[in-house]
Amino acid sequence: MSPTILFLLVIGLGLITWLAARGRAYGFSAAGRVKLHSLPSYHGWYAALWVIIPAGLFVVIWSAISPGLSIQAALADPSVAALPLMDMERNAIVGEAYQIARGSGQAAFNPAASALVAPMKAAISYYGVIGAVLTLIIGLAGGAFGFLKLRPDFTARTRVERVVMGLLLIASLVAMLTTVGILASLMFETARFFTMISPLDFLFGVKWNPDPIAPLSADTGKTFGAIPLFWGTLFIGAIIAMIVAIPLGLMSAIYLTQYATARTRKWMKPLLEILAGIPTVVYGYFAALTVAPMIRDFAAALGMQNPSTESALAAGLVMGIMIIPFVSSMADDSIAAVPQAMRDGSLAMGATTSETIKRVLVPAALPGIVGGVMLAVSRAIGETMIVVMAAGASANLSINPLESMTTVTYQIVQMLTGEQSFDHPATLSAFALGMVLFIVTLILNIIALRVVKRFREAYD
Amino acid sequence: MTDTPAKLAPTNWASPEMTGKLKARYASERRFRLVGLAAVSLSALFLVCLLVSMTWNSVGGFTRTEIKLNIDFPALGLTVDQSQLEAPDAAEVLSRAGLAEAVSLSAMQSYGPQGASFVSDGAWVDVRSKLIANPGLLMQKVQINVAASDDLASAARGEGAPDIKAAYDRLAKQGAVGSAFDPGFLVRSDATDPGQVGIWGALKGSILTMFVTLVLAFPIGVLSALYLEEYAPKNRWTDLIEVSINNLAAVPSIIFGLLGLSVFLTFMGLPRSAPLVGGMTLALMTMPVIVISGRNAIKGVPPSIRDAALAIGASRIQVVFHHILPLALPGILTGTIIGMARALGETAPLLMIGMRAFVASPPDGLTSPASVLPVQIFLWSDEVSRGFIERTSAAIIVLLIFLLMMNGVAIYLRNKFEQRW
Numbered sequence: 001m002s003p004t005i006l007f008l009l010v011i012g013l014g015l016i017t018w019l020a021a022r023g024r025a026y027g028f029s030a031a032g033r034v035k036l037h038s039l040p041s042y043h044g045w046y047a048a049l050w051v052i053i054p055a056g057l058f059v060v061i062w063s064a065i066s067p068g069l070s071i072q073a074a075l076a077d078p079s080v081a082a083l084p085l086m087d088m089e090r091n092a093i094v095g096e097a098y099q100i101a102r103g104s105g106q107a108a109f110n111p112a113a114s115a116l117v118a119p120m121k122a123a124i125s126y127y128g129v130i131g132a133v134l135t136l137i138i139g140l141a142g143g144a145f146g147f148l149k150l151r152p153d154f155t156a157r158t159r160v161e162r163v164v165m166g167l168l169l170i171a172s173l174v175a176m177l178t179t180v181g182i183l184a185s186l187m188f189e190t191a192r193f194f195t196m197i198s199p200l201d202f203l204f205g206v207k208w209n210p211d212p213i214a215p216l217s218a219d220t221g222k223t224f225g226a227i228p229l230f231w232g233t234l235f236i237g238a239i240i241a242m243i244v245a246i247p248l249g250l251m252s253a254i255y256l257t258q259y260a261t262a263r264t265r266k267w268m269k270p271l272l273e274i275l276a277g278i279p280t281v282v283y284g285y286f287a288a289l290t291v292a293p294m295i296r297d298f299a300a301a302l303g304m305q306n307p308s309t310e311s312a313l314a315a316g317l318v319m320g321i322m323i324i325p326f327v328s329s330m331a332d333d334s335i336a337a338v339p340q341a342m343r344d345g346s347l348a349m350g351a352t353t354s355e356t357i358k359r360v361l362v363p364a365a366l367p368g369i370v371g372g373v374m375l376a377v378s379r380a381i382g383e384t385m386i387v388v389m390a391a392g393a394s395a396n397l398s399i400n401p402l403e404s405m406t407t408v409t410y411q412i413v414q415m416l417t418g419e420q421s422f423d424h425p426a427t428l429s430a431f432a433l434g435m436v437l438f439i440v441t442l443i444l445n446i447i448a449l450r451v452v453k454r455f456r457e458a459y460d
Numbered sequence: 461m462t463d464t465p466a467k468l469a470p471t472n473w474a475s476p477e478m479t480g481k482l483k484a485r486y487a488s489e490r491r492f493r494l495v496g497l498a499a500v501s502l503s504a505l506f507l508v509c510l511l512v513s514m515t516w517n518s519v520g521g522f523t524r525t526e527i528k529l530n531i532d533f534p535a536l537g538l539t540v541d542q543s544q545l546e547a548p549d550a551a552e553v554l555s556r557a558g559l560a561e562a563v564s565l566s567a568m569q570s571y572g573p574q575g576a577s578f579v580s581d582g583a584w585v586d587v588r589s590k591l592i593a594n595p596g597l598l599m600q601k602v603q604i605n606v607a608a609s610d611d612l613a614s615a616a617r618g619e620g621a622p623d624i625k626a627a628y629d630r631l632a633k634q635g636a637v638g639s640a641f642d643p644g645f646l647v648r649s650d651a652t653d654p655g656q657v658g659i660w661g662a663l664k665g666s667i668l669t670m671f672v673t674l675v676l677a678f679p680i681g682v683l684s685a686l687y688l689e690e691y692a693p694k695n696r697w698t699d700l701i702e703v704s705i706n707n708l709a710a711v712p713s714i715i716f717g718l719l720g721l722s723v724f725l726t727f728m729g730l731p732r733s734a735p736l737v738g739g740m741t742l743a744l745m746t747m748p749v750i751v752i753s754g755r756n757a758i759k760g761v762p763p764s765i766r767d768a769a770l771a772i773g774a775s776r777i778q779v780v781f782h783h784i785l786p787l788a789l790p791g792i793l794t795g796t797i798i799g800m801a802r803a804l805g806e807t808a809p810l811l812m813i814g815m816r817a818f819v820a821s822p823p824d825g826l827t828s829p830a831s832v833l834p835v836q837i838f839l840w841s842d843e844v845s846r847g848f849i850e851r852t853s854a855a856i857i858v859l860l861i862f863l864l865m866m867n868g869v870a871i872y873l874r875n876k877f878e879q880r881w
Contacts, residue, residue, distance in 0.1 A: 157775065161775060161776075161777040164777050164781075165691065165777070167683065168683050168684070168686060168687035168691060169687060171679070171680045171683035171684040171687065172683070172684035172687040172688055172692070172701055173684075173701070174680050174684065174747065175684060175701060175704050175705045175708055175747065175748060175751065176700060176701050176704045178704070178708060178719070178744050178747075179704040179707065179708060181719055181723055182711070182715060182716075182718075182719045185718065185719055185722035185723055185727075186715075186718065188722070189722060247499065248499045248502060248503055249499075249503075250499075251495055251496045251498075251499030251500075252496070252499045252500045252503055254496050255493070255496025255497055255499060255500050256500060258496075259493050259496055259497075260500075268500055268504065271504055271507065272500075272503055272504070272507075274507060275503065275506070275507055277801065277802075277805075277863060277867060278510070278805070278860070278863075279804075279805025279806070279807070279834055279859065279863070280805070280806075280807065280808075281805065281807040281834040281835075281837050281838050281841075282510075282514070282805075282837070282856050282859070282860070283510075284838070284841070285514075285837065285841050285852060285853075285856065286510050286513065286514070288841060289513070289517070289841075289849065290509075290513050321503075321506045321510075324503050324506075325503075328503075352485055352486070352488075352489040353489060353493075354488060354489045354492035354493065355485070355489075357492070358492075375710065378710060378712075379710070379712075381712075382711075382712020382713070382714065382715070383712070384712070384713070384714045384807070384808035385807050385808055385838065388808075388838075389838070389841060409712070409714050409808070412714055412718070412812075413714070413808065413811055413812075416718075416721065416811075416812055417811055417812075417814075417816055422726065430718070431718060431722070434714070434715055434718045437712060437714075437715065438711065438712075438715050441710065441711060441712055442707060442711075445706075445707055445710045446707070449706065
């Protein structure tokens with residue numbers, strides 16, 4: 001019996017218990033002797049929770065262990081003796097038979113597996129029945145326990161609310177668990193990577209050319225120098241993209257907040273925000289299809305020999321466009337947070353609007369703007385699809401924006417797609433790169449958020 | 461004798477020196493304003509440029525080059541009878557009966573020995589679906605429009621070898637080939653030939669993935685927003701939770717892909733490239749967005765409502781679930797839709813969990829291999845053929861329409877239900 005059916009069973013049982021317990025509580029109040037402590041529906045919930053929580057937990061655990069149990073049982077069958085003893089082959093056959101017996105696989109690819117299907121099916125239905133019976137017993141026992149505890153003066157509401165509170169707490173822990181999960185998985189794989197490749201080679205080497213199929217040798221570490229990746233990431237995300245995004249974003253914010261009429265503002269602001277809502281894969285395609293060929297032609301016109309279609313400039317430019325609304329909205333917020341008195345004071349002294357902006361508003365808003373730019377940089381260096389589609393794969397350590405360059409995110413995608421084995425440093429290097437990316441963006445975000453917060457407090 | 465401060469003569473604003481200075485200042489003011497206007501216009505221009513280039517390229521993506529094919533089914537002698545076509549395994553029966561060869565034979569009969577190279581390799585699939593839809597055709601001689609081969613399709617755009625171009629011109633004069641609107645693009649799945657591809661498979665994958673994301677991220681996000689805003693005591697633990705939520709919202713999406721790969725695939729052993737795993741990964745990414753917007757919405761509910769409910773004897777749980785949550789719900793929903801729209805366009809984390817395989821049929825369920833729209837766009841963008849460029853743009857337009865609709869709903873909700881207290 002599949003977990004879905006078991007879950008439905010639990011929910012059905014819970015519903016019946018809810019109705020029954022609520023009915024009982026109504027019975028108390030109809031008898032009219034005592035005032036109920038809690039509303040009848042809380043009595044219903046109390047009893048229903050006693051069904052749903054234990055039985056639901058059981059179903060979760062059962063659906064995790066029952067496949068193993070059925071396979072174990074099926075392996076007691078005499079036909080198993082014919083199976084090869086080699087672990088991998090044996091597991092493949094057993095797995096296939098299990099899939100077919102569940103009804104999710106097509107005809108057996110392996111003849112040995114089809115012999116195993118019948119005992120497997122028998123085992124699955126046997127354990128299915130056991131699971132259903134156990135669920136039923138646990139559910140009924142829980143329901144009976146909850147039901148029998150009901151009294152007119154029973155504090156059902158307090159108890160139900162305690163459970164709800166626990167649920168809320170668990171939900172809010174998910175975010176922390178995710179952070180821990182990210183850190184743990186990155187650290188685990190990174191540690192494995194560093195047992196094979198020295199961290200010094202990785203962090204300070206200047207040649208990136210890992211070969212995912214080459215066997216390990218003493219020189220393997222020399223091909224894992226990540227400096228060209230770090231440089232490519234910074235050059236595209238923090239330099240080229242920011243050269244585009246900071247002036248455009250800042251000036252757009254200034255124009256829209258200080259000069260534009262209410263009507264222009266009403267139309268242009270959402271228009272710019274559309275830029276932030278376009279998926280990055282679309283930007284990547286735009287970069288590869290439209291921008292990159294233009295830049296290649298431009299490079300050829302400059303007299304460059306065999307300019308490549310992929311260039312740091314194409315990726316950086318399009319990334320900058322993507323970041324414009326981000327910078328613009330951060331700048332907008334920061335300028336709006338500058339007290340009106342400062343602006344009025346400057347204007348009253350006879351300064352023109354542009355002088356007020358340049359000499360008073362922007363300097364006063366500077367911490368906020370810098371914080372916003374840092375957040376923008378952190379977003380740009382973590383951006384993946386644009387660089388995957390437009391920046392190229394060759395790890396060049398160059399300052400020529402017309403050359404192809406690769407980034408941390410590009411290499412993560414490169415190393416983890418296609419053929420991968422989790423024992424090779426090339427695959428594991430993706431996690432080390434991810435770790436570096438995570439740490440750098442984390443630091444940027446923490447500093448930026450702190451700067452912005454302090455700036456807001458200064459004017460509050 | 462005391463020093464009296466030297467009396468300054470009042471500034472003569474009419475003097476040429478001062479008017480010149482003033483002029484320069486006003487000129488700089490105008491320049492600054494123009495620079496601002498230019499920045500806004502340039503940003504808007506980029507947007508227009510991007511949208512126009514995608515729309516322009518996509519026009520061809522919703523059409524395909526088709527060739528007329530005369531098929532004389534009775535003469536072909538397919539070993540299939542009409543009743544078999546009504547059975548559920550009709551598609552398989554037809555493939556086994558040699559429909560593919562029959563179609564290329566008909567092409568040769570219609571257009572001479574070269575004929576087979578005019579129709580797409582997958583053209584028989586078109587014929588098959590026509591037959592299944594209308595089994596009566598099996599007894600007739602019919603004219604069917606099928607996808608033309610890739611060569612012929614590029615000849616239609618004026619590219620390719622001269623001989624195939626000549627052949628195309630000849631066929632075009634007979635009225636046998638032409639470009640036709642291709643509604644099948646919306647109902648087919650991935651294929652190797654641009655004439656045969658469709659986006660339904662990817663779209664269905666996206667819908668299933670988004671379903672999982674919503675089911676996981678929405679309840680968890682709303683509950684933790686309620687907890688943090690209404691109940692959480694101010695202590696170190698709460699601070700830690702808050703910090704991790706704020707950071708998660710800014711962690712690069714590809715990191716979530718790495719998490720999904722090592723926890724969901726390697727550690728928990730869930731199937732690769734399944735909507736279930738994709739949805740779980742995206743849920744972790746969307747949840748912080750929902751929490752942050754949810755907290756803002758909850759903050760917006762005035763304290764007087766809380767006080768009033770508490771004063772008439774509601775418990776703290778009742779206050780929140782009966783009064784605060786319904787009032788904050790429009791704001792929470794707006795944030796949820798915006799987070800979901802972001803998840804719908806997300807590509808990188810899904811590449812990490814193996815969603816880049818060639819999947820030629822729409823997924824059956826949450827655990828069968830699937831592709832999603834943005835990944836499909838990425839996969840097609842790697843293809844060099846001109847036909848795929850148009851198809852990619854068409855898929856992008858479909859994706860953008862979906863995003864536009866979601867954002868439209870969010871804006872509508874905000875305008876309709878937002879309350880000013």
